[in-house]
Structure formats: C-alpha cells, structure tokens
Amino acid sequence: MDARSAALVRANFRSVLESPGGAERLISAFYGHLFAENPRLRELFPPAMQMQAKRMVTAIQYMLDHLEDWERAQKFLEQLARDHRKFGVLPSHYDAAGRALLAACRSYHGPNWNRSLDEGWRDITILISASMAIGANSDKSPPSWEATVVGHRRVLEDLAIVRLQSEEPVPYQAGQYVPIVIPQRPKLWRYLSPAIPANPYGEVEFHVRKIRGGWVSPAIVNETKVGDKWMIASPLGGLHIDRDTDRDVLLIGAGTGIAPLRAQLIEMGRRGINPRVHFFIGGRYPCDLYDVENMWQLSQSNPWLTIVPVCEQKTNPWWYPHPPADAPYGMHRTLIGNLGAVVASFGAWADRQIQVAGSARMIADTRRALIAVGTPEWNISSDPV
Ligand SMILES: Cc1cc2nc3c(=O)[nH]c(=O)nc-3n(C[C@H](O)[C@H](O)[C@H](O)COP(=O)(O)OP(=O)(O)OC[C@H]3O[C@@H](n4cnc5c(N)ncnc54)[C@H](O)[C@@H]3O)c2cc1C
Incomplete structure (x- = not known):
C-alpha cells in the first residue's frame, strides 16, 4: 500500500474517531453488515457487544499505526484471529468480515465517500482478512479445553484462588494469559493469567479479584463451586524472561x-x-x-x-x-x-x-x-x- 493511500485511510479513520459517537456508529454498521450476510455468526458472539466494539476500534487503530511495520501488525492480527477461535469463528469468516468493514465505511460516509478512499480501505480490509485467516489456520491446537474446578479458596473478601484440572494440559507458557468462560456467565469470555506453570497433570491455578459492578469476576469469587466446568481457550501474550541476554x-x-x-x-x-x-x-x-x-x-x-x-x-x-x-x-x-x-x-x-x-x-x-x-x-x- 502506498504512503498516500495509507495517509488517506488514517486521516479518514481519525475523522470517525473524532466525530462524537462516530466509532460506535461505524462498528455497529460493521456488525450490521456482517450479521445480515451471515445471520448464524451472531449466535457466536456475546449478547452485549460494547466490549467487542471497543476492541475492534483499538485493533483497527493499532493496525493503521503499524502499516509501515507490517510484520508486527500481522503478528497482532494473527494472534487476534487465534483468540477468536474460542467464539467458533472460522478462517473462512474473515473474508466476510473484510467485506463487512468496507461496506460499513461506505455506508458511514455516504456521499462523502470517494474512489481513493474505497481503494485504500479495500486494500486494508484485504490485508486484515488475509492476515487473520493465516492466524486462524496456523493454530492446529483445539480452540478450547474443558477444565473442572477442584478448589476455590477465598483469601480475601474480594479475592479467590481457583484451582482447576483439565483432561489434557492447556499448552501455555508461564507468563501468558488465557481466555476463560465460566458456567455462571456463558459466552462472557475474560482473560486470566495462570499463577502456576503448565504441567502434565493439567492443573491450572488462577487468582481472581472481584471488580465491583463486573459481570464475571464477582461470579468467580462468590459463586464458583468445586465441580464447575470452565472452558479455557488458547493462550496469548508474550511476557517472558529473555535468556539470550545476560541482563x-x-x-x-x-x-x-x-x-x-x-x-x-x-x-x-x-x-x-x-x-x-x-x-x-x-x-x-x-x-x-x-x-x-x-x-x-x-x-x-x-x-x-x-x-x-x-x-x-x-x-x-x-x-x-x-x-x-x-x-x-x-x-x-x-x-x-x-x-x-x-x-x-x-x-x-x-x-x-x-x-x-x-x-x-x-x-x-x-x-x-x-x-x-x-x-x-x-x-x-x-x-x-
Ligand atoms: C491480559 C490480562 C490478564 C488478566 N489476568 C487477570 C487475573 O489473573 N486475575 C484477575 O482477577 N483479573 C485478570 N484480568 C482482568 C479480567 O480479565 C477482567 O477484566 C476482570 O476480572 C473484570 O471482569 P468483569 O467481567 O468482572 O468486569 P466487566 O463486566 O468486564 O467490567 C465491569 C466494569 O469494570 C471495569 N473494569 C474491568 N476490569 C477492571 C479492573 N481490572 N480494574 C478496574 N475496573 C475494571 C470495566 O471497565 C467496566 O466498567 C486480566 C486482564 C487482562 C487484559
């Protein structure tokens, strides 16, 4: 993508963010187009979509900021696609998502849309959907694992240590985080960081603090019982100790x-x-x-x-x-x-x-x-x- 086209798309996205309610309108148009073309995709997402919308704006912004450092943007998009496997999103869905984003931009801007913007955004949406399809295809592990709660200890009024055991070990590296969903709050995925390294017995431990007004963390601290079945999805993140330096x-x-x-x-x-x-x-x-x-x-x-x-x-x-x-x-x-x-x-x-x-x-x-x-x-x- 040439520099002029990149600058045009960036300025165009900035104008959306600067317009009051602009980001919400654009993202809601995106999901509107996506679900109109693929009604069954709606069932894969949580009922409340505000968090998804926020994340999507952040992702587009990140990608536009890194057009000149595409390797980094691509890694980010690949990781995002791996993360979306937990919703049941398939590699083939990313084409539809790219088309929906382009259609959303067109409908958002109406008469102010022009050919240069169309070409710029089309290039971007193709880059996004191709990178995400590569990411989704590259991960051959299961999209999620079932784990059973084997311990729940409330160490403070607002903090619990939850221990789980999965049939098959979840393949995370110490320092990574994982998406989880609990039976009390179906479809509401949240990230938690395992507090012990992965082991062959499939044991995982989480430390969870209750956020006032939160949907999921109060349920984990107050309502979790031994025997509950959680789903844990593919690990993310890269916190690690670099052993190649002597620092x-x-x-x-x-x-x-x-x-x-x-x-x-x-x-x-x-x-x-x-x-x-x-x-x-x-x-x-x-x-x-x-x-x-x-x-x-x-x-x-x-x-x-x-x-x-x-x-x-x-x-x-x-x-x-x-x-x-x-x-x-x-x-x-x-x-x-x-x-x-x-x-x-x-x-x-x-x-x-x-x-x-x-x-x-x-x-x-x-x-x-x-x-x-x-x-x-x-x-x-x-x-x-
Ligand atoms: C990479 C990563 C790792 C994480 N690891 C852990 C972990 O190991 N243990 C753990 O307890 N949590 C962890 N979290 C936070 C966790 O994912 C949830 O965001 C948190 O439990 C709140 O979820 P909720 O559904 O209760 O609140 P939501 O319903 O998502 O949010 C309700 C309200 O609380 C606000 N809110 C959300 N989180 C916070 C916060 N942390 N502080 C203040 N306000 C907040 C929201 O903006 C919203 O207004 C991690 C988050 C990330 C991004």
Whole structure:
C-alpha cells in the first residue's frame, strides 16, 4: 500500500474517531453488515457487544499505526484471529468480515465517500482478512479445553484462588494469559493469567479479584463451586524472561497481577541456573499481599530471587479488621509508598529486563515513574490491558 493511500485511510479513520459517537456508529454498521450476510455468526458472539466494539476500534487503530511495520501488525492480527477461535469463528469468516468493514465505511460516509478512499480501505480490509485467516489456520491446537474446578479458596473478601484440572494440559507458557468462560456467565469470555506453570497433570491455578459492578469476576469469587466446568481457550501474550541476554530481571506486580510473574518464578525454580531477580510485590493494604509469604518461601531455596513487599498504607482497612501479619524472620521489611515510586527510588534499573503486571493504572503509573528516572522504555514489558 502506498504512503498516500495509507495517509488517506488514517486521516479518514481519525475523522470517525473524532466525530462524537462516530466509532460506535461505524462498528455497529460493521456488525450490521456482517450479521445480515451471515445471520448464524451472531449466535457466536456475546449478547452485549460494547466490549467487542471497543476492541475492534483499538485493533483497527493499532493496525493503521503499524502499516509501515507490517510484520508486527500481522503478528497482532494473527494472534487476534487465534483468540477468536474460542467464539467458533472460522478462517473462512474473515473474508466476510473484510467485506463487512468496507461496506460499513461506505455506508458511514455516504456521499462523502470517494474512489481513493474505497481503494485504500479495500486494500486494508484485504490485508486484515488475509492476515487473520493465516492466524486462524496456523493454530492446529483445539480452540478450547474443558477444565473442572477442584478448589476455590477465598483469601480475601474480594479475592479467590481457583484451582482447576483439565483432561489434557492447556499448552501455555508461564507468563501468558488465557481466555476463560465460566458456567455462571456463558459466552462472557475474560482473560486470566495462570499463577502456576503448565504441567502434565493439567492443573491450572488462577487468582481472581472481584471488580465491583463486573459481570464475571464477582461470579468467580462468590459463586464458583468445586465441580464447575470452565472452558479455557488458547493462550496469548508474550511476557517472558529473555535468556539470550545476560541482563538480570526486575519484576513488579500488584494485586492479582502477580500471577503471571509467579508462574515464571515457579518455572525458574525448576532450573539450575537463573539470572538474578528482584520481585517487588505491591498492594494498597498489607492484606493485599496475600501471596508474599509463599514467594518469600520460594526465595529461601532459590538464592537468585529477592522479594520486596510494598504497601501504600501501613495498616489494614476497616473491612479487614486484623492487624498486619508479622513478616517471617529474614523477609525484607515492607516498604511504604506507591509501588512505582518505591521501585524508581532505587534508580533506573537500566541494566534489567523489566516486567510490570497489574491493573492498567498501576502499569501506566509504574512505567511513568521508571521512565522519569531514566529507565529505557524498551526495557519494560507488560501485557495489553
Ligand atoms: C491480559 C490480562 C490478564 C488478566 N489476568 C487477570 C487475573 O489473573 N486475575 C484477575 O482477577 N483479573 C485478570 N484480568 C482482568 C479480567 O480479565 C477482567 O477484566 C476482570 O476480572 C473484570 O471482569 P468483569 O467481567 O468482572 O468486569 P466487566 O463486566 O468486564 O467490567 C465491569 C466494569 O469494570 C471495569 N473494569 C474491568 N476490569 C477492571 C479492573 N481490572 N480494574 C478496574 N475496573 C475494571 C470495566 O471497565 C467496566 O466498567 C486480566 C486482564 C487482562 C487484559
């Protein structure tokens, strides 16, 4: 695609985003065209489509931003297509999706549509549908696995540890995340990060925090029972420790964001030689550090690992009426303050490979704090939020 055409399509998409309600209208026209041509596709998607629409806008924007770095855009689209296998979307559906997007652009712009825009968007939609079909075709594993809940422990009022076992092991790498769906909320897929590495027995553990007003997380924390059948779909994401460099590691996790970091550490514990790792575990209150002792225990038999607890408050909140637990003898004392600010107060950690995991806000704050003290941005990895 030539530079002029790319600039034209980008400017056109920007005009949609800048117009109030524009993105919603375009995406709703897209699904309108798609479902009109393929009525059975509608059954594959959840009843509420707002989240899908938001994701689709983000995906189109990402792709338009990376037209000059197509390998990256293609990887992203391939991953997106693998993720859509959980809905039952087939490679052949991507042609229809490409046509529906072009038709949506035409109908959205009406009389303002012209031949150059049509050619530009047609090229883009062909690129998108071809890349997604390649992604969907390339994954030969099952689109999802059934797993049975074998344990549900509520460690805090709003946080549960759920253990499951699948017949066949789910083939994820420690640090990746997986889409899950629970029987209490059919079709509402959400991402969770396994907190232990994959193993031959098919055991998986998730740490789940209840989000107020959320559809799925309160049901996981409040209603999950032993024997429930969950579906787990193909793993995604690429958080990992790069063993091809001699750089040591800095891990920063808050709340249930520790899960993908914990899985990697447990996996490292099975190896003989590892880089040095500093793991800062943060929370708002002392009770939020629900797993810090387990991680400290792991460090006792793995001298390459240092655990540093960080809390914003010294005491527990009124709804958790217990004094903070005494730290085991030898554990680093809890540092008080904002997690990112505390980590950055030690310097730029410029010689480390850094992973940050937690809420979107925590990741953004921590990145900002590190970059402000001179950490190179490319050193910092995190999952999309
Ligand atoms: C890569 C990745 C890995 C994840 N891993 C885990 C994990 O291991 N454990 C875990 O508990 N969660 C994890 N999540 C979050 C999880 O996927 C859900 O988003 C979360 O459980 C809320 O789902 P819900 O259905 O309850 O809320 P929804 O019904 O989806 O959302 C309800 C409202 O809450 C807001 N909201 C959604 N999530 C958050 C949040 N985190 N903080 C504040 N507001 C929010 C929404 O914007 C919306 O307004 C992960 C998310 C991603 C992207």
